[in-house]
Amino acid sequence: MYDFAYHKPASVADAVKILASDPEARPISGGMTLLPALKLRLNKPTAVVDLSGIAELRGVKREGDKLVIGALTRHFEVATSAEVKAAIPALAAMANTIGDTQVRNRGTMGGSVANNDPSADYPAALLALGATIQTDKRTVPADEFFNGMFTTVLEVGELVTAIHIPIPEKAGYAKMRNPASRYSMAGVFVAKGAAGVRVAVNGAGANGVFREKAMEAALAANWSPDAVAAVKVDAGLMNGDIHGSAEYRAHLVTVMAKRAVVDAG
Amino acid sequence: MPQVTLTVNDTKHTVEVEARTLLVETLREQLRLTGTHVGCDTSQCGACVVHMGGDSVKSCTILSVQCDGSDITTIEGLAAADGTLHPMQEAFREYHALQCGFCTPGMVMSAIDLVNKHPDGMSEKEIREGLEGNLCRCTGYHNIVKAIAAAQDVMQGRVPELVRAAAE
Numbered sequence: 001m002y003d004f005a006y007h008k009p010a011s012v013a014d015a016v017k018i019l020a021s022d023p024e025a026r027p028i029s030g031g032m033t034l035l036p037a038l039k040l041r042l043n044k045p046t047a048v049v050d051l052s053g054i055a056e057l058r059g060v061k062r063e064g065d066k067l068v069i070g071a072l073t074r075h076f077e078v079a080t081s082a083e084v085k086a087a088i089p090a091l092a093a094m095a096n097t098i099g100d101t102q103v104r105n106r107g108t109m110g111g112s113v114a115n116n117d118p119s120a121d122y123p124a125a126l127l128a129l130g131a132t133i134q135t136d137k138r139t140v141p142a143d144e145f146f147n148g149m150f151t152t153v154l155e156v157g158e159l160v161t162a163i164h165i166p167i168p169e170k171a172g173y174a175k176m177r178n179p180a181s182r183y184s185m186a187g188v189f190v191a192k193g194a195a196g197v198r199v200a201v202n203g204a205g206a207n208g209v210f211r212e213k214a215m216e217a218a219l220a221a222n223w224s225p226d227a228v229a230a231v232k233v234d235a236g237l238m239n240g241d242i243h244g245s246a247e248y249r250a251h252l253v254t255v256m257a258k259r260a261v262v263d264a265g
Numbered sequence: 266m267p268q269v270t271l272t273v274n275d276t277k278h279t280v281e282v283e284a285r286t287l288l289v290e291t292l293r294e295q296l297r298l299t300g301t302h303v304g305c306d307t308s309q310c311g312a313c314v315v316h317m318g319g320d321s322v323k324s325c326t327i328l329s330v331q332c333d334g335s336d337i338t339t340i341e342g343l344a345a346a347d348g349t350l351h352p353m354q355e356a357f358r359e360y361h362a363l364q365c366g367f368c369t370p371g372m373v374m375s376a377i378d379l380v381n382k383h384p385d386g387m388s389e390k391e392i393r394e395g396l397e398g399n400l401c402r403c404t405g406y407h408n409i410v411k412a413i414a415a416a417q418d419v420m421q422g423r424v425p426e427l428v429r430a431a432a433e
Contacts, residue, residue, distance in 0.1 A: 100398025
């Protein structure tokens with residue numbers, strides 16, 4: 001790892017100020033993605049800005065018909081939060097499948113969302129649940145926030161501060177993990193709520209997380225595993241690599257969608 | 266260079282580190298606590314697991330500067346001063362939960378955190394899932410799982426199943 005300067009600001013304002021003064025500085029929360037990348041010298045920031053001292057970014061609150069989750073809330077906290085388990089049990093259950101025990105003890109929802117790894121779990125959940133991502137500058141609907149593999153609309157130095165998630169009537173998630181890496185080969189999050197039926201897919205798309213609108217229409221007409229079983233996914237839009245062909249992933253998306261509907265009940 | 270203060274196994278240390286120094290490097294090279302191992306150095310194998318504020322973390326994937334002010338427990342901090350082993354260590358010995366022993370410190374540290382976070386006990390499946398971040402290349406995990414199941418009974422004040430079976 002190359003060396004860098006280290007800052008630990010106590011407020012969002014201070015963090016943003018440091019990041020604005022140096023476009024080569026990188027924020028770190030749990031560091032579960034950034035640190036492995038730094039160790040491989042894939043990235044060479046001049047400074048690392050540790051957000052973990054910013055208490056205002058932590059914690060889960062219920063505000064009316066939505067959950068508000070602070071960006072620094074760790075996966076373990078989401079998985080075990082009484083508020084999340086009561087309001088969106090599928091989200092708590094999903095959080096409990098991210099990485100491993102030690103990743104869940106360190107990794108944060110804001111970090112995962114800002115990184116937008118195509119195999120990450122939260123982006124599919126937020127897209128399907130119609131969440132809104134709050135940053136230090138603005139609020140962005142999940143539909144606009146995720147912008148292709150490892151890409152979001154975040155500007156350099158802009159920080160995710162909280163995630164607002166409308167509480168659905170039903171939600172479910174299923175994923176097929178690569179047996180070695182344990183990353184999602186195809187994961188499907190289904191939700192039914194005020195915004196209708198929404199289905200989002202991770203791990204499989206050639207361009208990162210995406211909504212599967214044919215499945216949404218099928219489930220809106222008939223909420224059942226059989227309804228999505230009939231929907232064929234276009235392999236041309238899927239990612240193919242050494243772990244699985246595009247055709248295999250397209251098939252997996254349908255299978256995971258059926259399981260997600262079963263999970264949602 | 267940044268200065269960090271760590272309370273490791275109840276002893277406070279203040280050390281100078283580079284910002285890029287990993288916790289495991291500080292533990293092993295500066296504090297000479299070499300019970301914490303580096304296996305893969307890529308956040309996968311779990312040989313480097315220690316507790317930070319009671320949570321199991323991979324010390325190869327955390328900067329020492331991120332730990333400033335924290336309480337760290339390593340494998341060296343588990344046994345009592347008179348050498349009495351922690352119930353998890355004792356169970357690993359009793360159930361022969363190791364062969365080469367390289368992964369053992371990380372296994373034990375992960376296992377203790379899992380037991381602490383499941384006060385009502387874990388099923389075999391939950392133990393196996395909880396150990397996802399710890400790789401052992403010799404035991405096949407079976408005896409590790411048995412040891413953790415026995416240790417959780419001791420740690421949580423239940424009569425271990427095998428002792429119960431022997432008594433009946």
